[in-house]
Amino acid sequence: MMLLSVDNLRVSFAGHAVVNGVSFNIKPGEKLALVGESGSGKTMCAMSLLGLAQGASVSGHAWFETDSGRADLLAMPPQKMQAIRGKDIAMVFQEPMSALNPLFTIGEQIAEVLELKMGLSPMEAAQAAIDLIADTGIANPSHRVNAYPHQLSGGQRQRAMIAMALAARPKLLLADEPTTALDVTVRRQILDLLGSLQVKYNMAVLLITHDLHLVRSFADRVAVMEQGRIVEQGVVADVFTKPQHAYTRRLLASAPSRDIQPIQLSAPVLVSAAGLRVSYPVATPGLRGWFAKAVFTAVEGASFSLAAGQTLGIVGESGSGKTSLALAVLGLHPSEGNLRLWGRGWGQAKSVDLALRKDIQVVFQDPFSSLSPRLTIGEIVGEGLLIHAPSLSAAQRQSEVLQTLAEVGMTDAQFPGLLQRYPHQFSGGQRQRIAIARALVVAPKLLVLDEPTSALDMTMAQQVLGLLQRLQHGRGLAYLLITHDVAVVRAMAHDVIVMRDGRVLEQGPADQVFHRPTQEYTQILLAATQ
Numbered sequence: 001m002m003l004l005s006v007d008n009l010r011v012s013f014a015g016h017a018v019v020n021g022v023s024f025n026i027k028p029g030e031k032l033a034l035v036g037e038s039g040s041g042k043t044m045c046a047m048s049l050l051g052l053a054q055g056a057s058v059s060g061h062a063w064f065e066t067d068s069g070r071a072d073l074l075a076m077p078p079q080k081m082q083a084i085r086g087k088d089i090a091m092v093f094q095e096p097m098s099a100l101n102p103l104f105t106i107g108e109q110i111a112e113v114l115e116l117k118m119g120l121s122p123m124e125a126a127q128a129a130i131d132l133i134a135d136t137g138i139a140n141p142s143h144r145v146n147a148y149p150h151q152l153s154g155g156q157r158q159r160a161m162i163a164m165a166l167a168a169r170p171k172l173l174l175a176d177e178p179t180t181a182l183d184v185t186v187r188r189q190i191l192d193l194l195g196s197l198q199v200k201y202n203m204a205v206l207l208i209t210h211d212l213h214l215v216r217s218f219a220d221r222v223a224v225m226e227q228g229r230i231v232e233q234g235v236v237a238d239v240f241t242k243p244q245h246a247y248t249r250r251l252l253a254s255a256p257s258r259d260i261q262p263i264q265l266s267a268p269v270l271v272s273a274a275g276l277r278v279s280y281p282v283a284t285p286g287l288r289g290w291f292a293k294a295v296f297t298a299v300e301g302a303s304f305s306l307a308a309g310q311t312l313g314i315v316g317e318s319g320s321g322k323t324s325l326a327l328a329v330l331g332l333h334p335s336e337g338n339l340r341l342w343g344r345g346w347g348q349a350k351s352v353d354l355a356l357r358k359d360i361q362v363v364f365q366d367p368f369s370s371l372s373p374r375l376t377i378g379e380i381v382g383e384g385l386l387i388h389a390p391s392l393s394a395a396q397r398q399s400e401v402l403q404t405l406a407e408v409g410m411t412d413a414q415f416p417g418l419l420q421r422y423p424h425q426f427s428g429g430q431r432q433r434i435a436i437a438r439a440l441v442v443a444p445k446l447l448v449l450d451e452p453t454s455a456l457d458m459t460m461a462q463q464v465l466g467l468l469q470r471l472q473h474g475r476g477l478a479y480l481l482i483t484h485d486v487a488v489v490r491a492m493a494h495d496v497i498v499m500r501d502g503r504v505l506e507q508g509p510a511d512q513v514f515h516r517p518t519q520e521y522t523q524i525l526l527a528a529t530q
């Protein structure tokens with residue numbers, strides 16, 4: 001007996017098909033992975049099953065075994081679908097910080113589901129929420145139940161989302177990229193959690209992801225999507241070892257490849273740090289807080305150097321101090337110890353700081369958040385020239401912008417009216433290229449790359465990494481690469497620093513650290529990526 005049978009599902013917007021004749025089945029208690037690049041239609045398949053594809057034209061059938069018998073999800077009236085959502089079929093969304101309501105505690109949000117779907121009283125729902133939070137492995141659940149989303153880490157927020165989805169004991173869980181923004185060890189924990197809860201509740205899971213490594217270690221079967229169609233499906237082991245379709249083979253071969261050039265002995269040192277310490281003031285509870293502030297140390301005693309043309313990878317879990325170290329290098333947070341950039345330090349004089357800010361630029365993790373939605377691409381990329389090259393005329397500035405965009409693979413011929421377009425009109429990989437162009441346009445010597453590919457699927461990530469490698473070879477750029485993705489560091493870094501709890505546990509040449517790690521924590525990080 002099939003729990004869900006999807007037959008010839010079609011989803012279109014204004015006559016443009018995004019899902020085109022998709023069919024698949026899920027048995028009770030089975031784990032099926034829906035895999036493909038961004039824009040392949042994976043998420044739209046799941047959204048349409050729950051009637052959440054607003055403004056879309058949906059056709060086909062999706063037969064689901066409800067308590068009262070077999071029913072077509074796509075033909076359900078809104079009132080009946082509302083009863084299905086959250087009870088029989090639940091969904092874990094990709095970004096919990098966006099999906100969770102910031103005005104309510106996680107306990108209140110879980111309790112709401114229990115009251116609406118299970119008919120529990122407020123007191124019963126409050127206790128059940130604590131039990132659910134405990135089931136998902138969040139420490140001190142009776143305390144955390146009163147926390148707001150912003151007071152939790154990324155992994156804890158994702159666990160809270162899972163607790164909310166499981167509140168009504170659904171038969172089917174739709175998990176949309178549940179581990180995309182998480183570091184490797186937390187990703188493994190979430191994956192193990194989903195697996196154990198799936199067994200505990202005999203629940204079927206439809207996993208939507210672009211992470212093939214995730215599929216290999218989690219799913220029973222896999223369906224591969226390309227441009228709105230399923231091109232191949234079958235048992236995971238069969239599809240991974242004997243892929244039949246060219247697109248599947250391309251996905252499996254899209255792991256980042258190492259392409260670095262040796263550092264010249266004469267290469268100047270751009271950044272040097274010795275005994276670097278980064279700390280933040282935190283409030284002290286009670287009366288003592290009126291007179292003294294406690295200090296949280298995010299980075300303690302970090303020492304390193306970075307030369308022209310070199311990539312230094314900073315690896316560690318969330319909260320290890322990677323980003324705090326980057327903020328200190330960027331001069332965006334004060335630090336103690338000896339930090340020198342081109343032999344100078346931050347805060348000496350405004351003219352010195354301005355010159356340093358031209359030479360060191362940053363590419364952020366999420367280009368959709370870091371690119372202003374109110375500015376055109378021409379304004380975004382050209383903004384740095386207004387500050388660092390004010391003598392350029394408007395025509396010269398536009399020429400520089402077009403030339404830099406062409407260097408990252410975006411031309412007006414490919415995208416007519418490119419400079420007048422806005423960020424939302426581009427894909428994730430294209431937005432990341434625009435973010436790189438914004439950093440490159442002022443001709444920096446060092447780029448700080450903060451998780452530059454974590455929001456991208458494997459093929460997009462491979463393209464962006466290839467672009468960064470070519471730019472480094474052509475411009476002699478230095479990179480400070482902040483990431484939790486060991487595969488990215490393997491492909492890009494000359495040297496590696498492994499951080500945990502604000503301290504450097506291990507550092508050295510990439511080959512040495514990855515092939516002969518001396519620290520148990522490094523070995524755990526590497527094992528989590530196997």
